[in-house]
Amino acid sequence: MNEPEQNVIANPQSAEPESQVRSRPAAGAPGPGTAIFAAQDVSVYYSSFRAVTDVSLSIYENEITAFIGPSGCGKTTVLRTLNRMNDLVAGARVEGEVHYRGASLYAKDVSPTAVRRRIGMVFQKPNPFPKSIFDNVAYGPRINGIRNRGELNEIVERALRQAALWDEVKNRLNASGLSLSGGQAQRLCIARTLAVEPDVVLMDEPCSALDPIATGAIEDLMREIKSRYTIVIVTHNMQQATRVSDRTAFYSVLRDEHSDTRTGVLVEYGRTEQIFEDPVDSRTKAYVTGRMG
Numbered sequence: 001m002n003e004p005e006q007n008v009i010a011n012p013q014s015a016e017p018e019s020q021v022r023s024r025p026a027a028g029a030p031g032p033g034t035a036i037f038a039a040q041d042v043s044v045y046y047s048s049f050r051a052v053t054d055v056s057l058s059i060y061e062n063e064i065t066a067f068i069g070p071s072g073c074g075k076t077t078v079l080r081t082l083n084r085m086n087d088l089v090a091g092a093r094v095e096g097e098v099h100y101r102g103a104s105l106y107a108k109d110v111s112p113t114a115v116r117r118r119i120g121m122v123f124q125k126p127n128p129f130p131k132s133i134f135d136n137v138a139y140g141p142r143i144n145g146i147r148n149r150g151e152l153n154e155i156v157e158r159a160l161r162q163a164a165l166w167d168e169v170k171n172r173l174n175a176s177g178l179s180l181s182g183g184q185a186q187r188l189c190i191a192r193t194l195a196v197e198p199d200v201v202l203m204d205e206p207c208s209a210l211d212p213i214a215t216g217a218i219e220d221l222m223r224e225i226k227s228r229y230t231i232v233i234v235t236h237n238m239q240q241a242t243r244v245s246d247r248t249a250f251y252s253v254l255r256d257e258h259s260d261t262r263t264g265v266l267v268e269y270g271r272t273e274q275i276f277e278d279p280v281d282s283r284t285k286a287y288v289t290g291r292m293g
């Protein structure tokens, strides 16, 4: 885990080419800021099965981007291309280009583990380690070589505060992470992700196992942290997409009747209000009005 990071955009700002210098729009302006991901004609295969085909989209800094669509349309698959998590899936192969802050994420000299440190991921099912609450959050910083107790204390408190969990656990940091409720455990996993100060947080249906109150807490926290992070969230809950996201990508499944194959496609991508209130594609309209999927 201690490989050199020089190839992975350890300092994102310096890796940005001139043409992409951040141009934040004035407050309230509708235009996008810096595109930090640019996917171009991305297809993902699991062995010979093409799960998604020709996805092109940009993801913008300090925004929340939602991926929606029926089950099996490739939302998780595309999300995993953004931090090279598909490298860990046997038989998975990515075609096309994914640029992250102007550099190719799949170039030969890029270290996938360093990528995953910059681009963290929160999974559908909360997965705290069988360790104390403190050690769960300190896990990443320790891997990064931080040993000083005072420094670790500060990092753990900051991450737990950002994840809106500090007040609930500050008096039992030595209790097991497994002793938390589902909603708390998911916030612990978010704190664990934030503790290494990632650039991007990918969330794959992070609320699907949670009750409405815990879901509300996670949504509040997403809105709270988006000024410092860029978030991409997969959700099957369209209300959630409208509540939290700035931009929405709608995926669907294309069936080829001759070959009897199915593949995921990106149907429409735009500002969330546009996708839900004024969709261009009839498939998007059918889905967001509940007539399909």
Ligand SMILES: Nc1ncnc2c1ncn2[C@@H]1O[C@H](COP(=O)(O)OP(=O)(O)O)[C@@H](O)[C@H]1O
Residues within 6 Å of the ligand: 046, 051, 069, 070, 071, 072, 073, 074, 075, 076, 077, 078, 089, 264
């Ligand atoms: N590890 C895998 N091996 C083989 N096929 C997979 C794997 N993961 C996903 N798939 C297939 O790829 C397609 C897209 O899956 P996925 O990205 O999980 O969709 P979604 O997240 O939208 O439900 C589905 O047909 C699914 O069965």
Ligand SMILES: [Mg+2]
Residues within 6 Å of the ligand: 075, 076, 077, 234
């Ligand atoms: Mg999925």
